Amino acid sequence: MKPWRLAFLALLVAAHSLLAQPVLRLKGIGAKADMQEPSALGGAEALKAGTHTIVQMEEHADLKEALDELIRRGARVVAYVPDGAALVWTEEAIPLDGLPVAWAGELRSGWKLSGELVYAGAMTVVAEFHPDVDIELARTRAVGLGLAIREHPDLAAGHLIVTGEPDQIWRLAELDETAYVYPVSPELAGGEAVHACASAITAVGPVGQYVATVGDGWDGPGRGAAALSFVFGPLTDRLSAEQSKSEIRRAFDAWSSVAAIDFQEATGTGLQRSIAILFGEGDHGDGYPFDGPGRGLAHTFFPAPPNPEPIAGDMHLDGAEPWRAGADVDLFSVALHELGHALGLGHSDRPGAVMYPYYRQAAGLTAEDIAAIRTLYAARETNPSEPPPQPPPPRPSAPLALTVTPPASPVRLASVVVQGSAAGGSGSVRVTWVSDRGGTGWLDLPV
Numbered sequence: 001m002k003p004w005r006l007a008f009l010a011l012l013v014a015a016h017s018l019l020a021q022p023v024l025r026l027k028g029i030g031a032k033a034d035m036q037e038p039s040a041l042g043g044a045e046a047l048k049a050g051t052h053t054i055v056q057m058e059e060h061a062d063l064k065e066a067l068d069e070l071i072r073r074g075a076r077v078v079a080y081v082p083d084g085a086a087l088v089w090t091e092e093a094i095p096l097d098g099l100p101v102a103w104a105g106e107l108r109s110g111w112k113l114s115g116e117l118v119y120a121g122a123m124t125v126v127a128e129f130h131p132d133v134d135i136e137l138a139r140t141r142a143v144g145l146g147l148a149i150r151e152h153p154d155l156a157a158g159h160l161i162v163t164g165e166p167d168q169i170w171r172l173a174e175l176d177e178t179a180y181v182y183p184v185s186p187e188l189a190g191g192e193a194v195h196a197c198a199s200a201i202t203a204v205g206p207v208g209q210y211v212a213t214v215g216d217g218w219d220g221p222g223r224g225a226a227a228l229s230f231v232f233g234p235l236t237d238r239l240s241a242e243q244s245k246s247e248i249r250r251a252f253d254a255w256s257s258v259a260a261i262d263f264q265e266a267t268g269t270g271l272q273r274s275i276a277i278l279f280g281e282g283d284h285g286d287g288y289p290f291d292g293p294g295r296g297l298a299h300t301f302f303p304a305p306p307n308p309e310p311i312a313g314d315m316h317l318d319g320a321e322p323w324r325a326g327a328d329v330d331l332f333s334v335a336l337h338e339l340g341h342a343l344g345l346g347h348s349d350r351p352g353a354v355m356y357p358y359y360r361q362a363a364g365l366t367a368e369d370i371a372a373i374r375t376l377y378a379a380r381e382t383n384p385s386e387p388p389p390q391p392p393p394p395r396p397s398a399p400l401a402l403t404v405t406p407p408a409s410p411v412r413l414a415s416v417v418v419q420g421s422a423a424g425g426s427g428s429v430r431v432t433w434v435s436d437r438g439g440t441g442w443l444d445l446p447v
Helices: 031-036 063-072 135-144 166-174 241-256 331-342 367-373
Strands: 051-057 075-081 085-090 101-106 123-129 148-150 159-164 178-183 226-232 261-266 274-280 298-300 315-318 401-404 420-423 428-434 440-446
Touching: 051 063, 051 075, 063 075, 063 085, 123 135, 123 166, 135 148, 135 159, 159 166, 166 178, 226 241, 241 261, 241 331, 274 331, 298 331, 315 331, 331 367
Parallel strands: 226 261, 226 274, 274 315
Antiparallel strands: 051 085, 051 101, 075 085, 123 159, 123 178, 148 159, 298 315, 401 420, 428 440
């Protein structure tokens, strides 16, 4: 089969109507085609027994109140699906009458396949299963399709690495238990030690890999500018306070340099439109306890909405981890990733991106990360009247100087030995000699 790549489609799927209805911020390859004819999506009038279903409420409905009613009727809320929807599961069929439902339906197989997948014979991918699916059941389903499972001790909960032919991957996406399928990174495929991001948090529940962005960003609808503050809370004792703050400030500067987001360091607690950064261990007061060294490194709350103030945007890091600067566990790299969530980004499907769901040591944002943040915020403007800064010209090398120790008196020898030292310049030193009898030669010596 000739290799071909499906173009990445970060897309918003109309849920019921293109007018005055919330959108589903999904990124799978099949969603764009469905968006062209939103009426063809149909809409369930009841939740099907034993099936995961997306239930999206009308734009101004109280999502919590509506979900509480679904729970009362016997549904289980599994995940949050922006905007204004939840993924639910029910053991028995449940009618939706009397609820402010804009659209309800299954997460379709085409919506579960990343546009970053390359179909060229046997392929190795990461399969994410819904949070309520037992991983042993997921294994059984994958093996039943003839897929080979590749073990890795550092996989996130609900993830499997599987290898199979394209038709097997498509059938994997057709399973109700499967949430999303996306490319495996070289580190995961090679069995290297990695750290998984546990997913950012919403008041409704976790967010799946199939979600591109959460909310409109701190600037509201459209691509505008935002001004936020950030506050330091308790810091890690593995680095000095100033070094910890410096690494985290670098992360703020990186995002601010590519998008119209201004950050101002502040003090205090409970501030609005503010990102609080703290290190905690175990149960640290937010209902999401840390698990100690070696597993989850951090968690972050998405912006408001969907999260309420003042916790919206807050970044919590596990104080039990061996935080370092420039080495594993690298504070800058983790803060850079988590801040992307605090600004409204979901996870990227592209290996190598900062927002890929498995952390990697990063020198800065990639083109993928920059393009993603600019779907929520305007690009950072530069002054066109000022030419871009140019690097200074290279400093000229100092001229070579040769110091020779002459013999005390004339001598007659079959050979001559020249001793001395060279200073300045770089590379090798060439000493050329000429005798009064017509002989000549040279020596090349390292500096």
